[in-house]
Amino acid sequence: MNQTEFEHLLSDCLERLARGETVEDCLARYPQSAQELAPLLRVAQATLATAASLRPRPEARTAIQERLSRAWRERERKRRRALPLLGLLRPVLVALSLVLLLGFAGWGTAAASAGSLPGEPLYPVKKAGERFLLVITFSSEGKARRHVSLANERAKEMEVLVHQQKGDQDIEGLAQRVEHHTRAAVFLVAGEKTFTLATPATPEVPPAAPAPAQRQAPGPQPPPRPETTVAQGVASPSAATPTASPGVASQEGASGASPPPPGLARRERTRLEIQQLLRERARLHHTRMEQALGETPPPLRPGLRKALERSHQAFLEAVRELAEVEQKEREGLQEQLKEQDRPSQHKEGPQPRDRGPKEQPKRSSPGR
Amino acid sequence: MGSPNVIVYARGQPCLSKFEGDEAHVQEHEGLVREAQQGDAEAFGKLYELFVDRVYRYVLLRVGNATEAEDLTQEVFLKAMQGLGAFQWRGRPFAAWLFRIAHNQVVDRLRRRQTGGGQVSLDDVLFLPSHDNVEAATLLALDQERLRDALERLTELQRQVVLHRFVGGLSLVETAAAMEKTENAIKALQHAALLSLRRLLLPEQRAKDWTER
Numbered sequence: 335m336n337q338t339e340f341e342h343l344l345s346d347c348l349e350r351l352a353r354g355e356t357v358e359d360c361l362a363r364y365p366q367s368a369q370e371l372a373p374l375l376r377v378a379q380a381t382l383a384t385a386a387s388l389r390p391r392p393e394a395r396t397a398i399q400e401r402l403s404r405a406w407r408e409r410e411r412k413r414r415r416a417l418p419l420l421g422l423l424r425p426v427l428v429a430l431s432l433v434l435l436l437g438f439a440g441w442g443t444a445a446a447s448a449g450s451l452p453g454e455p456l457y458p459v460k461k462a463g464e465r466f467l468l469v470i471t472f473s474s475e476g477k478a479r480r481h482v483s484l485a486n487e488r489a490k491e492m493e494v495l496v497h498q499q500k501g502d503q504d505i506e507g508l509a510q511r512v513e514h515h516t517r518a519a520v521f522l523v524a525g526e527k528t529f530t531l532a533t534p535a536t537p538e539v540p541p542a543a544p545a546p547a548q549r550q551a552p553g554p555q556p557p558p559r560p561e562t563t564v565a566q567g568v569a570s571p572s573a574a575t576p577t578a579s580p581g582v583a584s585q586e587g588a589s590g591a592s593p594p595p596p597g598l599a600r601r602e603r604t605r606l607e608i609q610q611l612l613r614e615r616a617r618l619h620h621t622r623m624e625q626a627l628g629e630t631p632p633p634l635r636p637g638l639r640k641a642l643e644r645s646h647q648a649f650l651e652a653v654r655e656l657a658e659v660e661q662k663e664r665e666g667l668q669e670q671l672k673e674q675d676r677p678s679q680h681k682e683g684p685q686p687r688d689r690g691p692k693e694q695p696k697r698s699s700p701g702r
Numbered sequence: 703m704g705s706p707n708v709i710v711y712a713r714g715q716p717c718l719s720k721f722e723g724d725e726a727h728v729q730e731h732e733g734l735v736r737e738a739q740q741g742d743a744e745a746f747g748k749l750y751e752l753f754v755d756r757v758y759r760y761v762l763l764r765v766g767n768a769t770e771a772e773d774l775t776q777e778v779f780l781k782a783m784q785g786l787g788a789f790q791w792r793g794r795p796f797a798a799w800l801f802r803i804a805h806n807q808v809v810d811r812l813r814r815r816q817t818g819g820g821q822v823s824l825d826d827v828l829f830l831p832s833h834d835n836v837e838a839a840t841l842l843a844l845d846q847e848r849l850r851d852a853l854e855r856l857t858e859l860q861r862q863v864v865l866h867r868f869v870g871g872l873s874l875v876e877t878a879a880a881m882e883k884t885e886n887a888i889k890a891l892q893h894a895a896l897l898s899l900r901r902l903l904l905p906e907q908r909a910k911d912w913t914e915r
Contacts, residue, residue: 348892402779
């Protein structure tokens with residue numbers, strides 16, 4: 335018998351001892367190994383017997399029981415206190431889970447709707463998502479950027495629809511939306527002093543195109559719109575909108591002057607940024623639409639071209655109006671600076687135009 | 703209802719309860735643990751009754767001090783109560799889990815004793831036995847001292863296997879789970895441990911008489 339076999343045999347005997355058999359019973363079961371097993375089993379049994387005599391004192395046993403009872407009661411009290419709280423929180427947790435679930439589902443649907451077109455099932459979801467983003471954008475500049483982005487999106491949809499040669503009605507409607515969004519963007523960054531627009535910031539229905547006189551009322555009458563083709567206007571937007579050039583020129587001319595007041599600077603930056611975006615979009619939109627138009631059957635072209643001109647002009651008009659606003663604000667600022675310069679020549683100390691914006695609060699700081 | 707963790711005598715030989723190590727008994731532990739986890743104090747009380755003596759013996763033969771052993775036994779059950787909610791069966795018997803707690807408590811106490819230089823008094827070592835026969839008590843106490851002395855001379859793994867198997871009364875499976883060893887490893891270890899104990903406890907005829915008593 336090898337050692338492993340003996341170990342199994344010994345283990346079996348130890349299990350039997352633990353189950354109540356005697357050493358003699360085990361030895362009788364394995365007579366061939368009895369001599370080797372006997373001393374080991376007797377030692378095991380002696381150890382078992384000695385250990386079995388060890389017990390905690392009765393008073394110690396009682397003390398442990400009491401201590402455990404106190405601990406158990408405390409534990410149960412804590413558990414009971416925690417359970418009602420969980421019960422109260424359960425509806426809140428369920429509601430939160432549902433909101434998260436719906437949020438993820440909604441997000442998935444919104445993501446899936448991103449490439450949808452008018453007339454497709456997910457298009458209303460896409461529009462709802464856009465409206466939501468507009469609602470949660472609070473600053474005028476942010477809203478203006480969103481409107482520019484939406485104008486771009488509608489223009490892209492037009493391009494795809496024309497390319498796919500479908501949806502005449504939808505294309506016209508999209509052109510109207512481009513017009514609406516570009517006007518809203520201009521209105522939001524134009525400022526109240528020099529620019530007014532008859533339409534609300536985010537009207538659901540695009541308003542009727544206001545008369546040019548209405549939109550340009552505060553400023554001098556711009557030169558009549560050049561009778562260029564759309565292609566010319568795209569090739570050189572500033573040439574198509576001559577008022578844009580003075581705006582840019584004045585901006586460049588004023589760049590060496592004192593910086594604009596801080597409040598104006600951000601709006602001015604946004605305005606320039608939007609102007610740039612709209613100009614770029616006008617060019618792209620025209621190129622793509624012309625390509626798509628070239629592929630459409632000739633009978634459909636007049637209606638589509640009308641829509642294209644409307645959307646393209648909406649971009650260009652917005653660029654022109656922003657340039658006008660820019661020009662007027664520069665002129666107004668220069669006038670203001672001139673007026674400030676005149677009385678300051680009779681006073682001692684630094685001229686107001688040299689005074690930085692940080693020094694201005696000295697006059698208005700309360701309590702000093 | 704009597705506790706199953708009692709010494710029974712078969713043909714005049716003392717041995718551990720016939721329930722210990724039994725599969726049915728393991729299932730009984732599992733049922734009690736589940737009931738205790740659901741807040742049943744009586745179930746936890748039964749578990750306490752089943753294991754308190756076995757834990758105490760295990761702890762006492764390691765620390766050698768009755769008062770300290772009682773204190774540690776209380777700590778073991780308090781820890782078990784705290785951890786009961788997180789205990790999951792998953793093939794590891796409750797006894798193995800409980801003796802793991804006991805082992806950790808003992809190790810902590812011995813480590814603190816080593817760093818703190820604590821002394822053990824003779825009065826504490828000579829704990830009160832479970833019966834009133836003074837003569838027999840003296841003999842038993844001496845036997846316990848010899849056993850403890852012999853255990854101290856074993857290797858750590860041999861000592862652990864003896865403490866789990868013959869002092870704590872754990873089955874082979876429970877011992878394997880508590881010591882995180884295979885059953886075959888435990889079989890080999892208990893063989894080696896018994897050989898060592900034989901050399902330590904049976905060097906002379908007097909010892910032979912002791913084992914045949």
